[in-house]
Amino acid sequence: MAISKPKHPPLARNDARRERTNDLVLDIAGLNIVSSRQPDAPPLLKGLTLRLKRGEVLGLIGESGAGKSTLGLAALGYQRTGCRYDKGVVRFDDLILQHNDEAMLSSLRGVRMAYVAQSAAAAFNPAHRLGAQITEGARCHATFSRQEAKRRMVSLFRRFDLPEPDRFGDRFPHQASGGQLQRAMIVMAMLCEPQLIVFDEPTTALDVTTQIEVLATIKKNIRAQGSTSALYITHDLAVVAQVADRIMVLKDGMLVEENETSSLLTKPQRPYTKELLSVYQVQRPRGRGTKKGAGVLLRGEGLDAGYGGGTRILEGVRFDVSEHEILGVVGESGCGKSTLARVVTGLLPSREGSLWLGGEELPRRLKRRSKEQLRRVQLVSQIPDSALNPRQKIREALGRPLSYFFPQRRPAEREHRLNELLSSCELDLKVADAFPAELSGGQKQRVCIARALAAEPDIIVCDEITSALDRLIAKGIVELMLDLQKKLGMAYIFISHDLGLVRAISDDIMVMQGGRVLSYGAGSEIEKSKDAYTQKLLRSVPQMRVGWLDEVLQKRG
Amino acid sequence: MAVVRLLATRVFWGIVCLWIISVLIFSATELLPGDLASVVFGQAKTPEAVEALRKELGLDRPPQERYLEWLAAAARFDFGRSLATQRPISQLIGKRLQRTLLLALTTACMAVPLALLVGMLCTLWRDSTFDRAVNTAAVVVISPPEFFTGYFLAFFFAVKLGWFPAVMLTTPSMSFAEVVHAIFLPCVTLLFACFGHMMRLTRAALISVLEDPYIETARLKGLSSRRILLVHALPNAIAPIANVIVINLAYLVVGVIVVETVFNYPGLGKLMVDSISSRDIPVIQACSLIFATTYIVLNLTADLISLLANPKLRHAVAA
């Protein structure tokens, strides 16, 4: 493996440079990482330079493909399969990391440097108890005795508010919740008091109310250990603003901008950074105006539903959607919001209750609904990658609903309509002859929207349509939806976990938990809701300003 | 508890399968009693003789009664008499079953550890020349029919080189080494047929586990490759590997039929094939019942092992 020769043996201290390196835990210079499978592809990291001081928290931010995780792992001398070290120097404390010296890297990892993965649920081995896994690094490297490792683990459990700290380590990973596992993973990283911890999207997989707990844990403890420094990787600027001293913005493996956190938020220099900051400001164009009391288009009453003979996932849900209205449905994973989408569309027949579409009752089962009823209610789902048949060209994906719902139209008319649909969703007409795999995630989601529009529906159920997309692209999709609504005037049920987004675009908001509706009304009414969970949810939405987390924690006391 | 219920369901289904198969095998005699008589008497069949045989076989009584009787007798290892030789079938079978088990178990003792070892080495040295060579060799070795491998080995090692006997007879007075020497070629033939599968599936199971995120966690904890493979990968690969092993054992028990014919080895498989050509239906019934039971019990074991090896089921206590 090509590696620039260090001037000194890796383990020897370099006294002349010691002063400079002493206050730097991590010093990366000119790092290139390339794809090992496609040698011609652009490098994953291009000449990246990074310096991390002792006790400092550096935020790395960027969208998918920016190379944040690759950089974070490279700081630990690790490359995933498919990535190859090309050139550059990674200096950790007083050592130069040798990318092929597994023995040297092993002796550092888990002791002097540690990693917190995005999904702790997958990152813990299902076959072993949590305690054994958490203390394994310390035991194998003989940092502490078994008893000492256990004692430290328990005291960290206690500090991190994990349940039954003395016995939590006896649990298997599947016996703990996602938020608990994420905290346990941080315990594992902190156990040996490393000099460097890499946090790789540690809260991304969590719900907002859980995220705030984990964030609080990180914020409180990251500096408690004095000399520990951290790289905090995330795509969410609002989150990183709460914990980082300094932020580096990455794009396509290169540095865009680097600054102190507060300066970066208030005075961004580069257009890309400004764009990233703008994703929190979605505005709904005021067009036709949503008249309250306009005809009720879709009404649900006392909806109960569940899978198989299992427990109820929806309990007594009722809602009204008027014409041209946007109903926002918000809640955390497992609250039943996606089940609601399935019940409305008929994919899951409700057990109790009724659905009314423009005055006529909608049959519960999909099979019983008429073609006209099916046409009027359309669904756009969460993951655009799986929402399009990979073996059908876009022309077929859009053409089928056109010929299916409007068989009387002539082929030329359909072709014209197809082009109209593509352009109304801001897609190039050439897209029609592409397979889904040739499109980006954002383009695919636009095709899905176009497919829903092809049926000329009265209402579109949008089930988390932005959550699988990068923030910038998601913003474009939301703006497109709002724009289309203004032009075409259909109603939306907009389901999302993102309360901030829902509040910005909806007429009415419905907050759900455990299959029930906790509060329902216009945004201003929701804010005044007496429901404790609704208030907690409102508090937990990260805000793009320094000190938001401190304020929330202070309020809680 | 969830795990007990799952185990019980699985065992229940195993029993149902066994029952259905016993009915199927029993009804074999029901299908063609006329044929049975014509086989026994050949051209010289007279209505009286056929009637006498029907009486002797008890065919004049209702079938459900005879089924229960037959099942009860079979449970005591009493299968009645052979039509061809008139000897009790349990006598015919006893010795041969032992020989067949000897063959299958000796093969298993060679194949299982070898397959696990080679599978693990291939995983450790993934995509190396060794790995690729072993994989290609495995495909080449499992593809041909057992009789090709058997005759091929017999031709070179027994006929040309004379290292091993071509006729495989074991006697009680032989020492263990002599027995192994005598049955070496059929064992190797069986080994060839099942080793490749076990090795490749062991490798596939380990590799799929090694791609799990917790392996990356282990690496980033600075653990050694050996520890990662043995402590973190292996426990999660036990279920699929155990499954592969047991299913291959089940295959061995059935695979002996062809191999015994190739080497003229007087085991249960050879007995069954001979009985089929002489249409000795009670013997066919007895042999197929034994083979099918072994096969079903082994497959059931495989399922139970995979259920038990799943930590989520083993420790299904509410968190």
Next chain:
Amino acid sequence: MRSLRNTSKQVRLLWRSMSGFTRISVSVLFLILLILLVGPSFSPYNYSAPIGDVWEGISWQHPLGTDVLGRDMLTRIMKGGRLTVALAFLATSLGFLLGTFFGFLSALVGRWVDVLLSRIVEIIMAFPSLILALIVLALLDVSKGILVVIIAVLDSTRVYRLSRSLAQDIVVMPYVETARLRGEKLGWLMRREVLPNVLPPMLAEFGLRFGFAILFLSALSFLGLGIQPPEADWGSMVKENALSLPVALVPAAAIALTTICVNIIVDWLLARAARVRSAAPEV
């Protein structure tokens, strides 16, 4: 013209994506099939007529010697191979038709259809297939039709399991749900939404099952329950000549060569399919 050029370009791309071993296997298999197809018309001998001494060695007149009744081995190998390959292909195709249809049906309809079909398949699979075939063949008069049906039915259970599990992953995909939401019928869902997406692993499975069918048919014939004289297939030729080892090895080697080539190609297909999506491992 253009489609022709496209096809030849795709063939060239496929060829380039193969390893050396795979290329050799494809060539050899192609050669075997060609010989089986046209070979017998070039042979001067009748496959069923004795024309020389018993077990004559290799000579210019008889490149593979003669068999137990003094018939020309090469002619018989070509004739027998036709039968083996044709029956195996028929049985596999029939098994695939059955297995795929019911597998997709199970996955798409679910509920009691799935439970019922899966239970039936489970019971058939609980039986060791060789034993089941032996019992059936011991009771019935052996004919080619019955052989094909037995192999097809036994094969279809494994095809059912694979196609069902592959289709189960597909039917929960939002694009299938979208088609359901449109009110598409079962036939459309099977043909247009599910089938194209499971094709690569199913193709590999077809090769695998074809190899198994050749082995299974040969094993039955070898045990005396498959093709009956005067007709011959590779398996029964091994049985006929079992008393003279190098001669019996000739038809056995023909089977071995064919199945080795088939399995190496299957391996390559599986690796390709795994890149699309991982296929269920086959035992």
